[in-house]
Amino acid sequence: MPGTGRQLAATTLRFVLLSTLLLVASVGMAQFTLAILGLLRPAGVTCDGMIPTDDRRQITYDPTECVELQAVTPPWWVIPAATLLLLGAAAVMFVVLPRWKARRGRVLPLAVVDRDGQVGRMIAELVAQTGLRRVPTVLVDPTAMSASAVVFGRTGHPRLCLHGGLLVRLRTDPHAVRAVLLHELAHIDNRDVTLTYATVTLWRSFIVVALVPFVATHLHLVVSSPVDPGAVSTHRNLLAAALLVTLVYLSRADLLRTREFHADLTAARWGADLRGWPAPSPVPPGRGRRLWAGFGGLWRTHPDWSSRRRVLADPDLLSRIPALAMFLTGAVLILADAQLFWINPTALASTVEPTLASAAEPTLVVAVAVALLVTGVISSLVWQAVVSARRAGRGGPGGLRAGWWLGLGMLVAEFVSGRVAIWEWLPQQPGLLVLLLLAGTTLTWWITQCCHLWASAWPGRSLRPVRWIVFVTAFVAIVGWMTWWRLPGIWLAHGVPFLRDQFALVVAPGGLDAGQSLPHETVLPAYVTMRWLASMTLLDTVSLSQIAVAVSWAFPLAAWLLRPRPAPGPGPASDPGSGTAVAGPPVPVTPPPPVPLPRLRRLVLPALAGTLLCWAAVATVMALMRLALPVAESRARTFVTAYQGWVTFALLGAAALSALVASTIAGRYHLVAAVVAGHLTMLGGTVGVLVLVAIDGCVGPLTLFHASCGWQPGQAWTAWRALLDENLVAALVTSISAAGLVAGTRAVTARWRRGRPATVDVPGRARMVARRAVVTVAGSTALALTIAYEATAPAVEGTTARPGPGSSAPPVGGARPTDGVAPTAGPTGSPSPPRLKAVEVSAWIGRGGGSLMTRFHTVYGTFAVAIGDLKAQKPGANGRVEVDEARIRPLCATIEAIAQDAARLAAVPDEPAQARWEAFVDHVARAGRGCSRSFEIGDGQQFIASINDLQLAHTHLTAVTERIAEIRKAGGG
Known part of the structure; x- marks a missing residue:
């Protein structure tokens, strides 16, 4: 029972x-x-006027005030x-x-x-x-x-x-x-x-x-x-x-x-x-009638006598994960979050500027509480199904079917919530809704496999502590996903913010032309596309993303490393929640024999082989790219980007292969085995890159960036940190894809394949002590590296720690390959001294940069006031307000003129600032064109999109201002 x-x-x-x-x-x-x-009535919020001084805090508007114009602020x-x-x-x-x-x-x-x-x-x-x-x-x-x-x-x-x-x-x-x-x-x-x-x-x-x-x-x-x-x-x-x-x-x-x-x-x-x-009623004849009877039973609050007798005959039927409950849980998660989304006055603005989201917001606190309840429901349903299956000697749930219903519930709820398409039935990017289906399936699949894994690794003991551990880790995974979806996910569904070709001009200027590309630059189209997707999805701006990734592989690995020896003898064990009593003390039950758990070597050996393969691939890349030296100064940055691309795909390729092999030989644990092996390979591969960068110049055939031998710990640390920042999430996606491929293949070939009993790995005392020592050292090292990573990440508003697209500080290296071997760059990747850089930036401001920024801030403030007055109007009978075309359309023309003048302006003499400036010009141009076009064709959706582009332009210009202030401060200006 x-x-x-x-x-x-x-x-x-x-x-x-x-x-x-x-x-x-x-x-x-x-x-x-x-x-x-x-x-x-909406509360009219306006931005303060601009004071044209060099103080960055005075020449920019408060973004929190400005974005409140995007939403109606309800009274307290x-x-x-x-x-x-x-x-x-x-x-x-x-x-x-x-x-x-x-x-x-x-x-x-x-x-x-x-x-x-x-x-x-x-x-x-x-x-x-x-x-x-x-x-x-x-x-x-x-x-x-x-x-x-x-x-x-x-x-x-x-x-x-x-x-x-x-x-x-x-x-x-x-x-x-x-x-x-x-x-x-x-x-x-x-x-x-x-x-x-x-x-x-x-x-x-x-x-x-x-x-x-x-x-x-x-x-x-x-x-x-x-x-x-x-x-x-x-x-x-x-x-x-x-x-x-x-x-x-x-x-x-x-x-x-x-x-x-x-x-x-x-x-x-x-x-x-x-x-x-x-007595139970007779079963209706015919498949159609039975389906109709089952559908009618969903609406009854009391079950029919046939169902009640089936449950009494087989109480384990109640332990199966019900599809309806999973669908409802997914729908409740999205609908509750959507209601909070509309209640919060800065929720819509947060989709445009994710950095404004704060954990202290009351609605976000309630959203976390809802995620807690959802996690409790999912983990409880999965655990009771796993424990019941183990007691009955069955295989238990796989998690894919239940996860599919969870994802379907999220997808349907998001479709009707109105967050992804305000004035239309479908969002501009409807394909992104499929991510909800995939996320629900993957999350439930991972939670189910973790429950199976820990139940097998913890035989003969109470599962209460393991239940709590699974609950906490599942909560981190669900919150990590929902945090991404409610910010960049919904924003992306409204339209792609950054075209690939424009992004390519920033990352690798002039390097994507197939007719002019050098052999080592053939990787650029694929690498630029990957970087474009990562930048577009804003994965690095979401809180808990790195923590969720770490939990996804470290928690299953701990089940293999920390599992205790089974309790001696077949004596009874007591598990709260697995007894048969409804009330009173738990009923002693005889534990079933341990379910086979694959040997740890089935995860470690593929990861080790993948790591060695990755090291060999990176060394080969460096040796072949050395043959391309020297390169012209105009293609130096493209050379570095190509090197990054080859290293990245070497890491991801090795991780994919190890994940595929581990998932194939790990029995039923396809997903967790693939994730563990893939991330172990990624970590091991980045360590190899760290060593190669640190000793660059000491091994002749592998020398790319330094003319002499020397220890380069700073650049090596930057390389390791940037590689992890860019590729950890990609490794997770790659591992999940490999596991899905293996699971799908096995499902298709199951009828022709004879199952082989898995090998039970019962470690002895010496091996258990060694394993615990390994996990302690590995965990402490990972924690120390994570703390160091966060401590050394530069704090730049609205950005992450990794170098932006087009930065001259390459994430893997830090130097320019020019005449054979390039000289080492400075801390920011620029060869210019700080004082000279400050003078160059000041000259750029005097040659029109400062004037353009002033013009944009002026029209931005005027536009914000106009939108605030628009929001303050009382809606008409149709629930909408009329836009004052005579007031706003001239502002659209002014914005277009600013975009044209900014495009003709000389480049900012600092590559990180120039990358932001180019993004600013792009969004200003799109905002001006979209604003004017919306009045020509009467398209309110395009007008809203132009407002979003204008806000994004303001965000990028704020980053330019921040960067200029830092340069002036470093140069003593």
């Missing part, structure tokens, strides 16, 4: 998750409703008022509803009907038999003719209402009556009465307080403006409300059915005679 207590805990988490969704949705719906009714009282209104209505209903159902005139006290006391004695006997601490108040509904009963109220004060038909049946079939009473008492013992009625009252309060006003106001908009192009958002809001209602109802019905199954199991354990229960 499955661990009922653990399953009830998972059910409780799902109740709490649904309640959280209703609370968040109520606040979001209240905000939309008040805005449509004109009771909620909206969120607490909506929350208190919903909770207050639910609390009143929670108190009133049981009293209303127990009112005189509808039900009678048992003593009035049971004059001989037979029923009362039977109930008292059953209460004593079951050991209930709370005796329910017994009532009778004489008008109900069904042979049933119901428990309502709350767990602390339950009420048991007997139907009149049940009392009539007592004379003819007392065993059936005892079974019904035991079933109802099981609800009290399972402590699900309070949760059930809390969910019912919260759901009804949500309908009255939030849903009905929201739907009514939106239907009014649809009826009043049926052909308005902007009505797409209104229709989507109605669709989202319909999906929310459907999801909550289906989830509530599923939870109530699960509650009935658990009550049946508890009653059967107490000795209920199930022969008196109604």
Whole structure:
């Protein structure tokens, strides 16, 4: 029998998750409703004027103030008022509803009907038999003719209402009556009465307080403006409300059915005679009728008798991961996050400028709380399926099917949420929605394999500590994914911010022309594309990304390295959550034999071979590229970029091969084996590159950047740090792809392949001590390197530690290859002395750079004020506001003129600043063209896109200003 207590805990988490969704949705719906009714007005926020001085803090606007123009700022009282209104209505209903159902005139006290006391004695006997601490108040509904009963109220004060038909049946079939009473008492013992009625009252309060006003106001908009192009958002809001209602109802019905199954199991354990229960209805003939009957069963709050008898015959059915629960969990995660997204006034701006997101934001704190609940639901469902399968000797869940349903729920919820496409049905990049499906599948697959792995590596012991460890690591992975999706992910869905060809001009100017490329430059198209994708997805700007990557491989590896020896003898073990009792002390169970765990060498040997292969490949690259020396000064940066590309693909190629081999020979652990082997190869390969860069100039055939032999620890450290920064996430994606390829191939060839028993690796004491020493040293080293990496990363607002595209400080090396061997560059990669660089930058400012920056800030502030006034307008009958074309269109022309003048300006005499300046020019040009074009064709979506481009241009110009200030400070200016 499955661990009922653990399953009830998972059910409780799902109740709490649904309640959280209703609370968040109520606040979001209240905000939309008040805005449509004109009771909620946007707060006009403007940027301060510009003071033209050299102080960077005075010549730039506060980005936090400016981006608040992108969203409606609700008054402070909206969120607490909506929350208190919903909770207050639910609390009143929670108190009133049981009293209303127990009112005189509808039900009678048992003593009035049971004059001989037979029923009362039977109930008292059953209460004593079951050991209930709370005796329910017994009532009778004489008008109900069904042979049933119901428990309502709350767990602390339950009420048991007997139907009149049940009392009539007592004379003819007392065993059936005892079974019904035991079933109802099981609800009290399972402590699900309070949760059930809390969910019912919260759901009804949500309908009255939030849903009905929201739907009514939106239907009014649809009826009043049926052909308005902007009505797409209104229709989507109605669709989202319909999906929310459907999801909550289906989830509530599923939870109530699960509650009935658990009550049946508890009653059967107490000795209920199930022969008196109604016989199951016959199975409908035909596949179509069976499917229709199954679909209808999803909407019922009580399961049919056929389902109940199947669960009683095989209780492990409740331990399987339900597809509906995973779909609902994924949808709840996205819908709750979407509601928080619209509640937060800076949420829309954060998609444009991710660095403005702060962990201290209240909505982000609530989003983390929702992620905690989702992680608890997923890990609980997976753990109970894994433990039940191990107890029954089955293979257990693989995680792919359940993950597919989780991802599908996220995809459908995001489609109707309106975050990725405000005025259209589909986003500009609809293919990005597939990432939700892939992310849900991968996350669940990884969590499931970690549960299998740790359950196999921890035999004969309580799984409680392992459960908590899996929960924490799964939470880190889910939060890491959601942090990326709610910032750059949604932003990218609105449109690609950076064209590949423009990015190529920054990274490798003049080096992508196939007709003019040198042999060693053939890697540039692929490498530039990879760097372009990494820059476009902003993976390095998301918090927890590196931590999540480290957890993805270090946590499974620890299962092999830290697993204790199995407890001696076949004696019983106690696992909270795996016993059969619903309440009371855990029931001792005999642990099953250990599930085979692949040997550690199946991960280490492919990683070691991949590392050696990577070292050989990098050495070969250096030897072949030396043949291209000397190179012209004009192609020096292209040479360095080509070297970076060859090294990067050597690392990723070796990681892919080792991941593919490890996934193939690791049995069922395709994903975790591939991730561990791939990252071990990546780490080992970067160490080899670190050594080669540190001794550059000492080995003649491998010398590229230094004329003489010498120890170069600074450049070696920069190379190692930059390689990891660029390639760790790429290694994770590569490893997951390799595991998916292996799993797909095995699924196709499973019918022709005979399974081979895996080798059980039971380490001895000496090997266990050695393994723990290895993991301690490896963990300490990785932690020290991570701390050093973060401590040495330069703090530049809006950027990451790695050199930007086009930087003359190459991530692998730090010098220019010119006449045979290039001289070593300075700390910033520029051969110019700091004082000379400061003079050059000052001259650039005097030759028109400063004037252009002043012109842009002036028009940016004027444009921001105009948008603020636009937001302050009251929406019309169609829910939209009219744009003052006479006021804004001249600003569009001014922005276009600034872009043309900036394109003709000389380059900034600093490559990092020039890269940012080129990005600034690109976004200014796009903003000007898009703004003017939007008025010509009447496209509101293009106007919004031009605002986003203008904000991005401001971000890049701010980075240029920061860089110029740093150069002047370093030069003593």
